[in-house]
Amino acid sequence: MDDELLPKLSQNLLSILDDDNDEYYDITIEVGNDPYVRVFRAHMVILNSRSPYLRRILSTNKKRSDETLTHIKLPNILPEIFQIILRYIYSGKLFLVEYETLDIVKILVTASELGLQELIPHLQSFLIKNETHWMEQNFSLIYQTSFENDSFLDLQNFCTDLISKQPEKIFSSPDFTSISEESLTTLIQHDDLQMSKVQIWEYVLKWGTRCNPSRCAGNKTCPEK
Template sequence: MDDDTFFPKLSQNLLEILTNDNEYYDTIIEVGNDPYVKIFHAHTVILFYRSPYLRRILSTNKKKNDEILTHIKLPNISPEIFQIILRYIYGGRISLKEYDTLDIINILVATNELSLQELITHLQSYLIKNEKHWMEHNFNLIYQISFENDSFSKLQNFLLKWGIAQNPELPSDPSNYSKDDFNTLKNTLKKFIPIIKFYNLTSEEFLSKVFPYKKILPKELRNDLLKYFLDPGNQKKSKNIDLKIITNQHAELILKWIDKLEITDELDYPYEFELIFHGSRDGFSSRKFHEICDNKFHTITIIKVKDSNEILGGYNPVIWKSDESFGFTKDSFIFSFKDKNGIDNYILSRVIEGEYAIYNSIDFGPYFGFKDLYLCGEDFYDKSSCDSSDYEKPIRETNDKFSVEEYEIFQIMKNYIT
């Protein structure tokens, strides 16, 4: 008997466990954002082994002895989309024909957040095979999504090939391109170049996919990329960075601020980046922040402001604590970027004196100065703020409270061994 004979029954039984969710569940998943939030019941053992992302959450949010249920929050996924994915997690099946293309795109984005690599690959292949014309007519949307997510390499390749194919008169080999050929291709792709995460490519990918078309890139970007990819020492300076909110360009600029270098200067030593806190994974509460980040030094906080492209952040070289104290340092700073896709429009604000550079309290998340930048409130919703007090200048144009869509904290260390 073929081994596959038993799979349909197994899939059916596991889906029955999910359907009868009032029995034996030990995990509650809160999905979505106010005002539309839905509660799902699930089983830790299945989530743990089916989703690497949920496995990390479950590993860092272990139940106390007196707790019966584990609680997980997924604010970035809609309840409708999560329900589809949850059935896949349990049953190992998904029928895409019953969903429209935009739903499939949303499933793909959510699948990426949950690190379901098998499904990511399947969804990309399905879209390329069955929804080619839809994607061509919605090129801007697909391009934006695909290059914001490093896992969507198949879509990225498809879209780049499509862009080149819009000019059928071009030679198939870019080494035979004339100056006019490069200008033609440049005009086709120029509005998409700023959103491509070039620095997330490997050297091999850069040489095979980008280098042959280097003449369509802006001169400054082209020179920076050549310097970065052709000199192995440069790549070591930003290795081991698991970036979700910012790009490698943002990270390199922040490192230069730490070393008090000019933008045009080279970093003297490589840095090791370690992602120690991720809001969607670890939780949006001050207590969870202190549980994970207390006694950690040399940390960078990165904040994505809800309903905007604005990014805020700060560097704290001393340890975080929970004892209602101030941390003294003359090397901390806060910053903002107006646009998550660029590094040109930023504000850097260094601490003035240092006595009140950092505030430590169990009731607040990361807190710089006397309200210069701080996170607070239930789930950091609508109560976090920036004001100007102990740092050189305000990093926002308004003192209005803001909500946090996502935030990450990295611990950095200089690596003096090259």
């Protein structure tokens, strides 16, 4: 019975968020950086109860005595990703099949930043179960993203397992040459890397001769010229 009633609650809360004439919203949130900035209207009581990160921000932005709306800025978050997260905050629903894989990765990073810990294992599980091929093709992004946050342990394990069992997929992935020097060093020093030294150095040379914009500036022999 409880589960049958929850969708109605979710629908009602979303209707409050979507109501352009809602007189009860008490906060505006400026998201993004120029020229991609969007302002969202919301309700502090909901944000406080759902996001530890927003709760901390709001605790230092008390409502003014003149009843002016509270206004906060989130410049490091993309507006289109925050919109998805905000609808989740109100509804408790997130239909991942509707989004591109790259957007799901961005949602994961944003969820972590906003302290939505319940989403982190769910998003990682979805990526690993449904987007393995995409992550192999975009290993550089996944590897660097996973090890920038201690909460992304499932993605870290995915990367470590791929390095150990199928390293050729990493080195032959389309984005291999975009991997950072630090990440490349970590990869080739991995104890379980099942590749010969000759193969490793061939890929290192491939990485080293990639067209680096800063290095190729003014170089007429650059293959990309």
